[in-house]
Amino acid sequence: MIDYLVAISIIVGIFAIFAIGLNLEWGFTGLINFGHVGFLAIGAYTTVLMNLSGAPIWLSMTSGVVLAGFFGLLVGIPTLRLREDYLAIVTIGFSEIVRLFLLNEEWLTRGPMGLFGFDRPFEAMIPFDYNYFLFILVFGSLAVIYLLVEKLVHSPWGRVLKSIREDEDVPAALGKDVFRYKIQALMIGSAIAGLAGAFLAFNMQYISPRNFIPMETFYAWIIVVLGGSARNKGTILGAIIVQSFYTGTRYLQDYVPLASHQMAALRIMVIGLLLVLLMMYKPQGLLGRKEELTLGQ
Amino acid sequence: MVQEILRVRDVKKYFGGVMAVDGASFSVEEQTIRGLIGANGAGKTTLFNLITGYYKLDSGKIFFRDERVDQLPTFKKALIGMVRTFQLTKALSRMTVLENLLLGPKMQGGEQIHNIFLRPKKVAYEEAIIVEKALEILEFFDLMHMKDDYAGALSGGQKRLLEMARALMTDPKMLLLDEPFAGVNPTLARKLVGRIKELRERGMTFLIIEHDIPLITEVSDTLSFMNHGRIILEGPPEDVKHDPRVLDAYLGGGP
Numbered sequence: 409m410i411d412y413l414v415a416i417s418i419i420v421g422i423f424a425i426f427a428i429g430l431n432l433e434w435g436f437t438g439l440i441n442f443g444h445v446g447f448l449a450i451g452a453y454t455t456v457l458m459n460l461s462g463a464p465i466w467l468s469m470t471s472g473v474v475l476a477g478f479f480g481l482l483v484g485i486p487t488l489r490l491r492e493d494y495l496a497i498v499t500i501g502f503s504e505i506v507r508l509f510l511l512n513e514e515w516l517t518r519g520p521m522g523l524f525g526f527d528r529p530f531e532a533m534i535p536f537d538y539n540y541f542l543f544i545l546v547f548g549s550l551a552v553i554y555l556l557v558e559k560l561v562h563s564p565w566g567r568v569l570k571s572i573r574e575d576e577d578v579p580a581a582l583g584k585d586v587f588r589y590k591i592q593a594l595m596i597g598s599a600i601a602g603l604a605g606a607f608l609a610f611n612m613q614y615i616s617p618r619n620f621i622p623m624e625t626f627y628a629w630i631i632v633v634l635g636g637s638a639r640n641k642g643t644i645l646g647a648i649i650v651q652s653f654y655t656g657t658r659y660l661q662d663y664v665p666l667a668s669h670q671m672a673a674l675r676i677m678v679i680g681l682l683l684v685l686l687m688m689y690k691p692q693g694l695l696g697r698k699e700e701l702t703l704g705q
Numbered sequence: 706m707v708q709e710i711l712r713v714r715d716v717k718k719y720f721g722g723v724m725a726v727d728g729a730s731f732s733v734e735e736q737t738i739r740g741l742i743g744a745n746g747a748g749k750t751t752l753f754n755l756i757t758g759y760y761k762l763d764s765g766k767i768f769f770r771d772e773r774v775d776q777l778p779t780f781k782k783a784l785i786g787m788v789r790t791f792q793l794t795k796a797l798s799r800m801t802v803l804e805n806l807l808l809g810p811k812m813q814g815g816e817q818i819h820n821i822f823l824r825p826k827k828v829a830y831e832e833a834i835i836v837e838k839a840l841e842i843l844e845f846f847d848l849m850h851m852k853d854d855y856a857g858a859l860s861g862g863q864k865r866l867l868e869m870a871r872a873l874m875t876d877p878k879m880l881l882l883d884e885p886f887a888g889v890n891p892t893l894a895r896k897l898v899g900r901i902k903e904l905r906e907r908g909m910t911f912l913i914i915e916h917d918i919p920l921i922t923e924v925s926d927t928l929s930f931m932n933h934g935r936i937i938l939e940g941p942p943e944d945v946k947h948d949p950r951v952l953d954a955y956l957g958g959g960p
Contacts, residue, residue, distance in 0.1 A: 565817070570800055578795050579808065581780075581790075583784040700857075
């Protein structure tokens with residue numbers, strides 16, 4: 409039972425990190441990133457490929473994070489000067505390009521076969537169940553990411569991000585280089601997704617392009633919206649609810665007289681229903697502020 | 706010797722086939738208050754957008770303190786001291802009134818990520834100074850009691866005040882106000898006129914679009930009248946106000 413809880417918690421933690429990255433982009437800056445999973449994939453594959461070619465795991469992880477952030481820069485440069493909806497279009501395309509690249513460039517990624525047999529941090533040194541260590545690692549990282557992002561969004565820098573979200577003409581009129589701030593937010597959010605990607609690989613011990621379908625992006629969106637956008641605590645709460653429900657119900661399989669594919673469909677239906685109810689009764693999200701919704705522009 | 710702070714030369718802007726600004730030229734001297742009047746659709750706000758860089762000019766030149774600025778992005782113009790407010794107010798709704806003001810000051814150390822982590826004391830110190838200044842300005846604009854409310858909850862007139870208060874936080878050399886008095890109660894509008902004159906005495910220059918003729922006459926040193934995308938008349942407010950072309954534009958008249 410404890411093992412199950414730890415296993416579920418690790419997934420919750422990974423998705424909380426992943427979604428906090430999105431919250432920085434969407435909740436605080438108003439950037440519509442529909443390709444967040446692309447950066448998760450870059451983080452995961454970079455970490456694994458670097459390690460498989462002999463780099464130490466910490467270096468591999470760092471490279472994954474940095475490269476994901478760097479791709480945030482690459483995607484941002486041509487799109488963040490445009491109207492916000494273009495970012496949505498470009499990012500969803502970008503994440504599919506990443507996935508299809510991973511699927512087809514078999515010389516590098518072994519394509520649909522996926523990758524395995526890579527190291528995990530301190531794996532050889534942990535005398536007890538590695539999952540317990542991973543749990544600590546993931547939640548330690550989540551705590552650090554949470555504190556860093558909170559520090560950032562409550563600083564004058566974060567104030568500029570929020571003003572961009574509200575109306576970017578205003579910060580521009582006040583002398584803020586809006587483009588630079590958007591790039592920074594996208595890079596940091598992407599780097600955070602990259603870190604989540606590395607943890608995802610450690611948790612599964614196997615990665616394949618199937619793990620990085622666009623649906624993963626929308627789980628992050630569900631988490632952010634459910635918790636209340638621009639509320640990092642809400643994002644963590646959202647991750648707990650969505651992932652513990654999604655993962656936890658898998659273990660209920662034995663007790664429910666449904667075939668596994670029916671069960672999978674039912675789970676998604678329930679998540680959908682949850683969202684509909686949320687939008688009806690608490691549209692600001694669980695920890696969001698109701699007043700914000702009633703404000704005119 | 707009077708220095709020109711802003712010089713606009715033969716600026717044109719077309720939207721599709723419609724000319725919005727058709728060769729407007731004028732200059733504003735440093736430390737003066739210039740009123741800009743004209744009927745709706747005369748091109749006043751478009752001219753503002755051109756001067757502040759929200760639109761690109763089709764032709765013409767704009768100089769600010771003898772530097773050519775028509776190619777500069779908006780934020781760079783703000784950094785060299787040219788700041789505007791908006792006709793359709795742009796309150797940052799989901800930020801508090803105080804936060805709106807705190808956004809104003811230029812080049813804050815805490816707007817750089819590395820300073821937040823490496824120089825937290827400097828950032829906090831700077832922030833304290835900014836807050837103090839913001840409270841002072843809020844007090845003047847009668848917004849103190851609203852400081853912790855969301856800006857989106859302000860009334861139309863209050864949002865207009867917030868715009869001006871926020872712009873003042875940047876310590877601009879020149880402030881371009883787009884209908885600053887619309888929706889503001891008469892008592893406060895009078896007070897604003899006084900404040901604007903006081904700021905001019907301290908060295909600030911103003912360019913103000915306004916439809917309230919008595920107020921703009923009172924506040925301006927010089928009045929420019931815009932019609933069909935051009936500045937066609939300029940002079941002391943009393944003279945301009947009584948010019949038949951101005952009366953015509955404002956009171957209607959023949960075709």
